[in-house]
Amino acid sequence: MSDRRIPEVHPVDTLNLLHTEKLIFEQGAPGRSGASLPPLDVPAIDPASLFGSMARTEAPLLPEVSEVEVTRHFTRLSRWNYAIDIGLYPLGSCTMKYNPKVNERTARMPGFAGVHPMQLESTMQGALELMWRLEQCLIELTGFQRVTLQPAAGAHGELCGIMMVRAYHTARGKSPKKVLIPDSAHGTNPATCAANGLEVVGLKTGADGIIDLESVKAAIAAHPNDIAGIMITNPSTLGLFEEHLGEIADLVHEAGGLVYMDGANFNALLGKVRPGASGVDVMHINLHKTFTTPHGGGGPGSGVVGVGERLVPFLPTPIVEPLADGGEGYRLDYDRPQSIGRMRSFFGNFGMFVRAYTYMRELGGEGLTKATEMAVLNANYVRALLSDVYSLAYDKPSMHEVVFTDKRLKKETGVQTLDVAKRLIDFGYHPPTIYFPLPAVTGGAGALMIEPTETEAPETLEHFCAAMRAIAVEAIADPSIAKSAPLNTAMRRLDETKAARNPKLRWTPTT
Amino acid sequence: MSDRRIPEVHPVDTLNLLHTEKLIFEQGAPGRSGASLPPLDVPAIDPASLFGSMARTEAPLLPEVSEVEVTRHFTRLSRWNYAIDIGLYPLGSCTMKYNPKVNERTARMPGFAGVHPMQLESTMQGALELMWRLEQCLIELTGFQRVTLQPAAGAHGELCGIMMVRAYHTARGKSPKKVLIPDSAHGTNPATCAANGLEVVGLKTGADGIIDLESVKAAIAAHPNDIAGIMITNPSTLGLFEEHLGEIADLVHEAGGLVYMDGANFNALLGKVRPGASGVDVMHINLHKTFTTPHGGGGPGSGVVGVGERLVPFLPTPIVEPLADGGEGYRLDYDRPQSIGRMRSFFGNFGMFVRAYTYMRELGGEGLTKATEMAVLNANYVRALLSDVYSLAYDKPSMHEVVFTDKRLKKETGVQTLDVAKRLIDFGYHPPTIYFPLPAVTGGAGALMIEPTETEAPETLEHFCAAMRAIAVEAIADPSIAKSAPLNTAMRRLDETKAARNPKLRWTPTT
Amino acid sequence: MRYIPHTEDDVARMLRVVGKPSVASLFDHIPERLRAKRPLDIAPLDEARLLAHLGELGAKSRPAVGVTEREGAALSFLGAGLTSHHVPTAVDMMLMRSEWYTSYTPYQPEVSQGTLTAIFEFQTMVSELYGLGLANASMYDGATAAAEALMMAERLTGKHKSLLSYALHPHYTDTIYTYLRSQHGHEAEGYAPCVSFGKDGRVDQGQLSAALSAGDVGCVVVQSPNFFGVVEDVAAIAKLAHDAGALLVVANAEPLAFGVLQSPGAVGADIAVGEGIGLAIPPSLGGPGVGLFAARPEYVRQLPGRLVGETTDKDGRRGYVLTLATREQHIRREKATSNICTNQGLIALAFTIHMSLLGRRGFTELARINLSLSEHAKSVLTKVPGVSLAFTGATFNEFTLALPRNAFDVVKALAERGIYAGVSSRAAGLYRAETPPSTGGTKLVAPDDRWLTLAVTERHDRSTIDRLAAALTEVLR
């Protein structure tokens, strides 16, 4: 290559300051580095002298770039993302509420972020106290007996919860295998059962969108003495309150099973319903949904699990307890013979505990109740502003989210859910959750699951609904626009089929 | 207005996630607030009872929005900005080098950020020591006797420096009024003189771009016994080293004047030239240029001023001194009878001191010298890659920046500097400084003043030069493109004339 | 070097393109007599050791402001030109977005709408708070803003004499004199004599009208609330000034006061200047702050500093640009209204964000909280034996106590107990008993060395005020 290098450049490679970005591996030059390492003040050891043939001979192909290039690369990449701080992010079932900035500050306090999990308990009292206090807040909110903080996300909480259900039955010398799960459930519910060696018995959503008592009765009757329990999401992923929860719990309990509630949608219930006092035996909560720990582009989350009396002995180890001798302070209790064991290393996603606790203590009981009230009001407001244009999946009162289908739109214009979603991007919005939950997508319909959360102002919802309406109107005039959307973005519709057909899952150098 | 509010929306109001943004005053709703205030645990006082008619009766028209709206507003606004962290920012004379992230961390350490300026000196020893150490580093770099940290920016440093020059003459019973200033000087130089009641004697740049000795001689001769000094920028804003500085200093000193060096371009000289040891009596340095304190969208900066022996008595008060009695520690010395006085409240832009000191200590002497070397290499590299297409303003070797004119381009295509600048935006770059310095814009030419700084990799410069070249090529084919640029941005060319003709300088509510 | 990307290969290749044999040769044209004679002697540190070194330096101070006292911060009642309020975390989190802090002056509006819009909002807020229709994009700080205001008034009135309130923050007074000396030489103080204050802590109106009577005064500068915390009767002063053909500049180091007080503009100020640091960022040893500058709109051509104005782009969309630059140094050079160039942009942004968060309602409520706590503190502290109020005038969140003995000694004793009790007006760098400013022939009340000025804000509550009272009682015993 010549010394004088003038690459080809095109103005279209940048759209409004957004640059087409090479992978970090494709940048830089051999030998360049953004590291700042200390000088070695002891003799240097040659790895080969110690490890022989186990010594690495060629360094891994990591990038070779300066800090400047790294900062720019990730700053620029970040600008390709939509985010809550940019606008409404109405992803149903994900509770994309505003993440308070103060959370980020408390989580970074040296007395939290700097604590190593293997320190002596006496040197981590603040961390233990925070975990204890967080658990107390969660107990106050849920009505459970205890709450384990170990699970790393909702699905991990489900795993933990169902493991406790299994352990409970085993301890009683039983091994029922069936778990009732409605078809509206999130995919993690059945997958969790499978991971626990249990079998799913499907419950079909009733005509009104909620679980009907008769179908539960029938399922129980069909599997005598084999009901491990039920997994029930409340409010359901259709945004509806499972009004028969009490009776269902009675039925399942009578059949010897336990009631697992998927609490992913707990944001609809703060101060309104205490599941632990309503027949539920075990429930996970996503701290990254209801309690504002940031979603982080896909985690980390935290899937804490509350349990009623029956399941307390089976909680994972360790759990935090106040010092036994009445002294001030806390300890970790590992001595729990019936425990299901450890769900992971160390104690859970502690950084999320600090954030969730910060949030709860800022709002307090009244504020948390108001959060739920306004979340439900917002969902119903969106419903009121859109239900003349989009088809409501079910007519029951909405809780924290509302699910529409594209039935009418598709019939009238050929424009379907995916197109609406992509066209919303052109209006400056992240699309809602689409093609979920299953009961809403029967008969080839597409579902739009809209969860506005309480942190959105009415004007924002009005603007969003105006965009949704404009899309519907535009679809009648010219369906091709939505079908080729997004149009205002640097990246157009991506070919997902191609990605799966010939998977390219890492960068490889071209030589 | 109806309760059911559906605004008009247009997809064109957003371009690739960048939303057209209302002013914060135009958002929200009456009574809304993003404040988090403590409860009052003492009796509430009614202002009217204390202040009578001086009590405010109507609250100021501040925004009425939640934290969510504030965060989104400023996050979204920020995305309308170009910045160093997005790409090359070749603004000549501004030294837009990378701002190390570690600076931001040290400046926020509680032992720095939390210190109040009126604390007892005994309780702010760390801050005083940092100021002392920073001064020592600056002395090492510049060869001066002392450095005052008080001035808040370069222009403030100039003011301070020229005040000292005046005080020096006054102390010797003189009051010369003339300051020699070359036409390439930044506007702050003459403005500073005016603010000091001094008169500017212009020096015309020689044919080779640097100050020629004869013109200095002539100017001195023309104003016998009235030469207060000279203000000389080195390297000059043309990116050229003032090779006759030594002789010029001799001439000015002989004439009884003092030599002020504008050190805005000190990034070209680290480890290479110590002005304090080269005949310069006083010089300001922009910590926000050479020493990486962030430019902050237009400040805060810091314009520290170094002085040789002659001016030490006139330094502003206070200055930091080691404890007199040989004890460990530092004190503030206010007892300086010849001092020009205070330049501002408190001690200067301390937050910038922490950042600049952090930077200097990370690089160390060798690293700082390398910074200068690579800054100069980069400027010369850009020069080599562009001088066949753009006209070099002067042929002398370049230091930290290179100045081109649009002479050829304009003649051949009609496309001029402003168009090139705006078209660069379409290629993803912030334009260079344009139409400055004056010697380069004679005869209707437009100047492009390109300062790449040392933190740019050669590939980045190559990409930038490719864009510059593409613009020139495109201008020949179709000059109208550049003339209507930028084309790829959410905001097109703005009408500056209109803004000045009918100034609207604040928001006012529409009723 | 992680910030300098050049590898050896890069350098070699670039030199070939440039046509130079070595890096050193790029500097060949620097004459020998100007070259540095030895390499720089500054030791480098890797990031971890760098942080440790700075951390150790930081640990040598005891901050006035922190999250908790357990983290080492004192209980502080310091004000005196910088009253730190609790600035919500959302502000600093926003400042850390590099689009804000790694951009510069918005010369190119098409790629700077963020900064330009924010400045336009800032101008609007300053204009609102000070009740004057025009505000600029910021000055260095309150003191330089005051000096620039005085010079602007000189230009507007053509008169070179000003009057300064002796209850103006001494740093402001000093800065004004520094600026004036650069215009008028050592006789500067004669150009701006001080006017004393009365038992109520306010400007002595009798002295003031006497000093104004000759009609040679172009401008009167007062601070409200003043250095002692006392609220001036701005309306009355404005009348006196205006009647004598002078302009009134009101300085202010605590904009929050105007949540409960009439704005300077509403009661007659022609120019108002102030300091916003306490509502923007942590104290940071007093800098960077942000100088606020507002004036009557008709004075716009004489205004120092940058201005952002509204306009439209080619497609008719609303946008913002730097405007009226013909007042400024880069166009006007020696004819400019000021030499200011870089100002305090990022701190102005912090101020703007905080004002947005507080909002109309929160700002007023916060001001009331400050007022109420301060009044409560007055009543508690004046119960300490021997302690009384130094002045009878009304105050906002700062007030001055008369102690039974030297206030500086008391401050030292309380600092040892972890309490930064306030400021003695005779502390270093403030009022100098030996060298009072020019009196212009009038008598000045020398600030008493038993006066202690302290600020009480939302950072305090009943119990911290009680702690101060208890400690003060103990120290005075």
Place this chain on the structure above:
Amino acid sequence: MRYIPHTEDDVARMLRVVGKPSVASLFDHIPERLRAKRPLDIAPLDEARLLAHLGELGAKSRPAVGVTEREGAALSFLGAGLTSHHVPTAVDMMLMRSEWYTSYTPYQPEVSQGTLTAIFEFQTMVSELYGLGLANASMYDGATAAAEALMMAERLTGKHKSLLSYALHPHYTDTIYTYLRSQHGHEAEGYAPCVSFGKDGRVDQGQLSAALSAGDVGCVVVQSPNFFGVVEDVAAIAKLAHDAGALLVVANAEPLAFGVLQSPGAVGADIAVGEGIGLAIPPSLGGPGVGLFAARPEYVRQLPGRLVGETTDKDGRRGYVLTLATREQHIRREKATSNICTNQGLIALAFTIHMSLLGRRGFTELARINLSLSEHAKSVLTKVPGVSLAFTGATFNEFTLALPRNAFDVVKALAERGIYAGVSSRAAGLYRAETPPSTGGTKLVAPDDRWLTLAVTERHDRSTIDRLAAALTEVLR
């Protein structure tokens, strides 16, 4: 409530549009028996008091990691599954950009290219470090990644028996057993007996081949460097496993080791899992971390977790999407390879940024620095009377000392001196002497209560190592 925008007017208006008389009426359909019986009892705090409250809680712990010891951090040699490295400030500054932390799973690729591209880079790095062609978008942590690897191996081989190294981190072993119990009930441990280690601290190859001989083992799980810091002979173990028709899973809690050691993939591992927290963020009591998961590319259909793949958009531009989702729960439901959904995205990003900063050269150099300091520490510490190395096997930056007395007591004594000296393998939550895991009939070496495992990294230097040695000498005296 600053996070809830609704004013009273807003609520009233919205209710009118919704057609409900009151907010309460939105909850009317909740049956009485399910309703909360009393309001929530949690007290609210304003931001300043909130920060003070959290700050006080934080101050009740003494961190292992901080900027300076003056700030209160101990001198820490803790490792044991989490060896904290100095993560440059640039990493956290980037994490604070809200486009990263306030977005979610990149379901909509057109507005998620930032996250998708970063994950693709992460996958590439994990693949490079572990020397296996395939890596996923992250798992919860190293322990759950190990459990998922074992289950993946079960699926691949169809065999339900595994062998675990007894030198595997006890948390990993415990987690594996928890997962296994959910499959196999209380007999789980029989499905995965442990294999002991020898005097060199490595897996006892004799025991291992004996246990493999029946041919019923689907997978062998070893850790390298192992819990005691010893580097396993992965190549030899791989050969034994493969010869017996088993897959080899290598767990690893310190990816930096592969700056100086052959990657697991290069010496025969089929699946490699690890923990990246120490190279990504501060220890944070051990979470959130990031589980690393790599495997041979041919196993892609059985891989748990998310994957990002390359594709093009409508205009042919390169872009990235979530792909092969048919392995996952939201498509496959009970047939999924795992139930994992939300993973550890932001920590994976931190890891990716740090690896980018270190780069090829820095990564290797950092590994060498760790190795050199650790070897130096060994030689210094074994000069302390009564102290020797517990094992003869080579180590990277963590090693195990045999002390002359109970290591836990020594740890406590040193903690009082501000030194977190390391971990006794008999500390709470680690090896339980009373309940050893299933031996599958073989003899396990019980970890000695005098063993102390410690990590020495670039955070240390000659002088801090000397300080540890001096304190240890004193305590053992």
